[in-house]
Amino acid sequence: MTLNARPKHAVPQATNAMKKTIEAILERQPTRTENRSAWDHFAHSCAYCGCDLAADARDWHWDHIDPVGGNHIGNRAPACGRCNGDQKLALNWEEFLATKAEGDAYTARRERITKWMDQHPRPSATHSQSVEKMVEELRTLVAQFGAKCRDLKATIASEDPQKNRPRRRAM
Numbered sequence: 001m002t003l004n005a006r007p008k009h010a011v012p013q014a015t016n017a018m019k020k021t022i023e024a025i026l027e028r029q030p031t032r033t034e035n036r037s038a039w040d041h042f043a044h045s046c047a048y049c050g051c052d053l054a055a056d057a058r059d060w061h062w063d064h065i066d067p068v069g070g071n072h073i074g075n076r077a078p079a080c081g082r083c084n085g086d087q088k089l090a091l092n093w094e095e096f097l098a099t100k101a102e103g104d105a106y107t108a109r110r111e112r113i114t115k116w117m118d119q120h121p122r123p124s125a126t127h128s129q130s131v132e133k134m135v136e137e138l139r140t141l142v143a144q145f146g147a148k149c150r151d152l153k154a155t156i157a158s159e160d161p162q163k164n165r166p167r168r169r170a171m
Helices: 011-026 032-041 080-088 091-102 101-120 129-159
Strands: 060-064 076-080
Touching: 011 129, 032 060, 032 076, 060 080, 076 080, 080 091, 091 101
Parallel strands: none
Antiparallel strands: 060 076
């Protein structure tokens, strides 16, 4: 981490992780067969930048195409560590893809992703009223957490004169 780097776990990433956790509890994880089908559909390459991936390597991840779209197989695509871990984060996939590819490459990758999503729509899940009530309570808590963190940051900034001073550049 550089001296001027943002903290690794900023509030948006934390709230996104909480939302994903709720979805992971509600939805089953993709099977090995489904994962293999996705791997083949994306031709063993990163869905965004197109770099080749090795199935047994540790430098790629299953990306949630829509960060809050759930864990079902239609919302997952292979992504290299740079795209998924360092760059995309919680961005809209189409906007992010536009930063990674242009022209024919953009069109081909966008079509591949949308085809995958269309072929594997999010399964409809019906839960009991008690489960739905708990999920709604959790989602409210996540929103409150984000708001309270923003309040905390603002309060600290208003109380700490050092925090409000312009930073001096190193020579």
